[in-house]
Amino acid sequence: MSTTASAPTETSATESLELDALIIGAGVAGLYQLHQLREQGLRVRAYDTAGDVGGTWYWNRYPGARFDSEAYIYQYLFSEELYKNWSWSQRFPGQPEIERWMHYVADTLDLRRDIQLSTMITSAHYDERADKWIVRTDRGETITTRFLVTCSGMLSAPMSYLFEGQGEFNGPIFHTSRWPKEGADLDGKRVAVIGVGATGIQVIQTVADKVEHLKVFIRTPQYALPMKNPTFDESDVAAYKSRFAELKETLPNTFSGFEYDFEHVWADLTPEQRNDLLEEIYENGSLKLWLASFGEMFYDEEISEEISEFVRRKMRARLQDPHLCDLLIPTDYGFGTHRVPLETNYLETYHRPNVEAIGVRDNPITRIVPQGLVLADGTLHEVDVIVMATGFDAGTGSLTRIDIRGRGGRALKDDWNRDIRTTMGLMVHGYPNMLTTGAPLAPSAALCNMTTCLQQQTEWIAECIRYMRAHDHTVIEPTLAGEDEWVAHHDETANATLVSKTNSWYNGANVPGKPRRVLSYIGGVGVYREKTLAAAAAGYKGFQLS
Template identity: 65%
Template sequence: MTRKLDALVIGAGVAGLYQLYQLRREGLDVHGVEAGTDVGGTWYWNRYPGAKFDSESYIYQYLFDEDLYKDWTWSERFPGQPEIERWMHYIADRLDLRKDITFGERVTSAKWNEGTGRWAVTTDTGETYDTRYLIGCTGMLSAPLTDRFRGQDTFKGTIVHTGLYPKEGVDLEGKRVGVIGIGATGIQVIQTIAPVVGSLTVFVRTPQYVLPMKNPKYGPAEAAAYKARWDELKTNLPVTFTGFEYDFEHAWADCTPEERRRILEDTHADGSLKLWLASFGEMFFDAEVSEEISAFVREKMEARLKDPDLIDILVPKPGDYGFGTHRVPLETNYLEVYRQDNVTAVPVRNNPIAEIVPEGVKLADGTVHELDIIIMAVGFDAGSGALTRIDITGRDGMTLRDEWAKDIRTTLGMQKYGFPNLFMTGAPLAPSAALCNMTTCLQQQTEWITDCIKAVRAAGETVIEPTAEAEDAWVAHHDETANATLISKTDSWYTGSNVAGKPRRVLSYTGGVGTYRKKCEEIAQNGYEGFAMSKTPEVEAAE
């Protein structure tokens, strides 16, 4: 039996929970569908060893309710996945959201009906929904790239992907473990399991710039101190460049070399992402500034590694790419791990992994590294992948999968021309696709979507869709902004270059979180300028 709804929300992570709460509060008949067996989103799926925040806990929070914020207390500055998952449960229970979510159900298709102005949605359990509005809160990093190497199914041991890590865990003690990938996730895994495993072989393709994490515990005094900042955080987080509490305060040209060094030292010593997100914004635009800051980070890394061979494998070289143009990982004694006797770094940039064989990992030169367990930290089809894995068909038979295979385009990262009444969060061409403290941006997007739906209903209309001209204008603005940065000139998942055949475009809006918010607010204040509202033929006939 098909269930008829005003709105269906896909996903029960940070965005999905808040979207569900808002639309329910507005009186809509709204329901959520979640592939996992509980709430949490990324914090449900990513339960690999060492998974944790790299946004400070007191800013990775909802800011719409002071009591909701203050009634939860974090144990440390950067908590781990189990504590974060408990917080997500707290949110769901406090807001009584589980009753409106179906768990263990994955949306497989959604088709727009032009006559009724509604979406027909099907799930992998055979359930069907007929909904006026469809909101994809599917996550920006939730489409794991699982089949990366030939022969994976022949491996005699265990292969796990960090984004699909089993709830029951994996027994690593004393085992020969290989980790493929040293992005932010791989680094967290490596530094965590190295003391436990029998041997650890790390396959290193692209060396990463890393920053050391300082993670103090929070007692009653520390918790009271951050909670006392509620008004400050609520006011400031939404308007900073990246949605964090800190912002760029210094101009490179205005500082002497000594002042620049002091600022870099101070932000590096903060033990957070502050060096990346609040030292000198010129690092994203000026190649010379980028190289000076990159050299500073390389210097810090080399001093810790000491070993020339490890430095050659693990530290980016001048000319590779600039600090901050890739996702910057925080780490705890990650570099020191490689000096353990049971840890081996295997460079695979010039001798790539050829295939997985029954015994382990085989390189192009024929070398086989024998392993019991392979942990794949090989990333995601970021931004677009979670939605293109659903068969979404809009007007005139257009499919989102085909459209984004040609060119990844959206309007504000929240709607797509040709797909009426489909809203998205964490999608391409918005800050939430990568460059934001996620709770800051996801709250803003879901609030905008809620207000937009309210406006459509208040106007007595039933359909809203961006115009082709408005989408062209947003894409042009996005590209002009992004192409001025060094990010656009660097191969990474930020540009989709980690997925074969994916159209190249900087996935995240780079104009700043505060600027993006202001543009969204202006569009709403101007009656959703660039968005066409209408009635469907069926509704017009009924009137």
Template identity: 65%
Template sequence: MSTQLETSPVSSDTGKVTFLDAMVIGSGVAGLYQLHRLREMGLKVRAYDTASGVGGTWYWNRYPGARFDSQAEIYQYWFSEELYKSWQPTERFPAQPETEEWLNYVADRLDLRKDIQLSTRIVSAHYCEEKGRWNVTTEAGETINTQYLIACCGMLSAPLTDRFPGQSSFRGEIHHTGLWPKEGVNLKGKRVAVIGTGATGIQVIQTIAPQVGSMKVFVRTPQYIIPMRNPKYSKEDWEKWGSRFHELKKRVRETFAGFDYDFDAGPWAEKTPEERRAVLEKLWEDGSLALWLASFPEMFVDEQVSEAVSAFVREKMRERLQSKPELCDLLIPSSADYGFGTHRVPLENKYLEVYLQDNVEAVDCKKAPIEKIVPEGIQTADGKVHEVDIIIMAVGFDAGSGALSRIDIRGRNHRSLKEQWQQEIRTAMGLQIHGYPNLFTTGAPLAPSAALCNMTTCLQQQVDWITGCIDFSRQHGKHTVEATKDFEDSWVQHHDEVAAKTLVVKTDSWYMGSNVDGKPRRLISYIGGAGNYHRRCDEIAAEGYPGFAMA
């Protein structure tokens, strides 16, 4: 149970001051669990969120077709077997409304709402060295004074909205998928443009195709895809998964990407071409991300293996476009583009078949890039104006670093996190940043949770580590925790050395920050494996948190 919050009124210009032991930014998967853990410690804690409801990414991303691509049985909280068994998913990959409902269920079950303040945008957080505390301000003028500041802002929560000149001139509607209206958008019979064909764009395109009058898809980067297999789950199915709770809980913490599957096929070099093909076929038929994250890890480091796996996927995709072979060059990556798995791999449901419809046109943005938005629609570099009623922007996010960079965060000596990250993005294991005492982060750069992990696995692990670190420092009479410069330097060096061995760093993608103009190039996610990362975190905790100075 949390204690009553202490507030002190000040002038009407600045609103009130709320004094806390700990403050959590965000009420998604990580924020809800972090609030729960800190309350268990008896701390005076409150979570704040810009949204009007809990759920984090599952509150904001309510675009048509939104669903996660981690199986329901492992996209879970692991601290309570009872909680796991009491919720009944309807299918293997539930859609956004069900996931949002599940997170609301968790908030109610744990009685978290009384310590969550919604519809509150955090605009600044300044560290006071003299007091060893953070002064946080909201857009409404409220001040929160807190000892610990835990950022659970999300790794994909800073949408890139102003992408093209002239957007404000458009006479129709423009909607970013990450800011989709709660009331929905009427697409029936409309002329719709979709910009972007990443994981989100694919979900939108395949979902709205039967509704719209016509659709133009602006394609710049073709995607390797995997067909999703999404069976319904019965009560009996879920009871079977529930009986494996402890097995799954242990398993996901040990694997490369926090899923229940891993690279168990054996070395590529030791298999015959027929054996390799059999592995790929089996995982393709599974209809999950297993082909990417549980086939052959050599695809990430060996160009020949990468090309072999990529060719397999290209072959599967071409089979579906036989009636319009001219679409293959536009929708299927070539060997000259990038290798399978070095980009985010989307799951899909008859996505390619959409382009076989008479009312759907794929616009080649490599030949004629989008030049600007005009009142009638979208103008491309060849001078053509594509007239539409609605523009859907599936153009992504400032991933990993964007959510924190959009808050004016200032640490010791008034240093600015935004300015630092404009020069170089660096953290200490994605858990802290040197120069910002008592600021802890989840889903931040240089941790697996920034991109390369089943999010519930890695976010919970980070929350547990942060909670343990705060508890350790308090038990030892310490008031501040800060990653040392030496420790941060060593982690950044290790992170870069591991990344440099892979083909991922040779591919332009949001993994490398390539989608944001001027963003420093660095793989935002640790690629040494979630299991290895978790073991290293456990070792640091067991050794008394070396590398994290406490005072």
């Protein structure tokens, strides 16, 4: 295995590089997409803003960052050798180990020679006369490419500048997804954490015993499930590796791309049987309660309330303090309709004398001053460091922050500011030969094991390009009618669920002015796979090829 493979030669500002395909991103999707297109003999290069490969696992190196998908399913399944030659140390390993795995993949497949790092794609304009994309970078380079493939991530555009006066603060402000590679010294400091989503929870439970004082600013509480994270010995590793063929067969066809699936019907069980099953699944210490207990929780308000109350009881028993329960246990949305975090002694962290829980739903942060944070009632919270676990402009942000222009100069940012639309999350009408992964209206980030979903999407794209070349096509674009049909199906599916009735990043509610639409396809990973493969098998129904 080579660990010193050279990067590609950079293009000078006066040169124009010609490619068959340009990939934006060198994370889970980008690495596999590069491998597949290179196997076809294409001239292809991946570009990434980061200093190394890894995507989300390069950027998210904050304290406590780790998987909440089981490690043995968060893997590529196209190669048994690649799968079995890497061994995980835990069920849910931490970021340093995950980043090493990403390096292992890039080096084993010799991908680095076709990856240009520390390079931001600033614009991509479609040339209708040449039927090619003209792409420019922050280094002044110009690249011409037949296909533009975006693997830029569902959660990669951080919400970093949210408060007036951030530039006035005397200390450092860290967004969790831009944590410094050299680390940050929090020991003995007065630290504020803004946000208690999945990321905030990991930070809070990790740093509480290291800081002098921790102030946690809580707007929207979360239904948190305890993580059970055993260390793997040799027999554990051998056992999961022996399941490679089973996992390869089952993961792409389950509801969420995880190894477990919904097997029980609420109405078929007595109340006692339901409770026993919930207790059993809860003890699994994973996301199984969310993704494989009762699917009816997403549709039926009474069932949702019963399961939500089951989780609330578990949280109340651990928190005990009524004030903490009011701040940290949700009551205004149902379990599973927001992202469900896993945690390790997170709730008990609030019992520490150096941890302070501060509710900001009704008394929000209004500005940041040199000494700290000021709330609406004028209260000043003095701190030395601010950690912003404030989330992302999900689904759209990674692409709308690039100047992407399609037919007639139409701008993707403008189009998506009016209405967030795609065709199967794989293309957008008006943007020929731009193929997308992890995009809106595909399974991505929400209710989806990302490696399962991204593998499927990149494979569809690779096969599409193979088909076009075999049939002498140079351009593919979704028809307006085809896109309308997919958007209608997506909305019908999403609007039948309780997910569409809550406010979270799942439907863009965290970004002021963002058009409201459930961003991820939630009809099931297996169902989505069937629909995309059926479209391809029908000669790419809903798309126009020329």
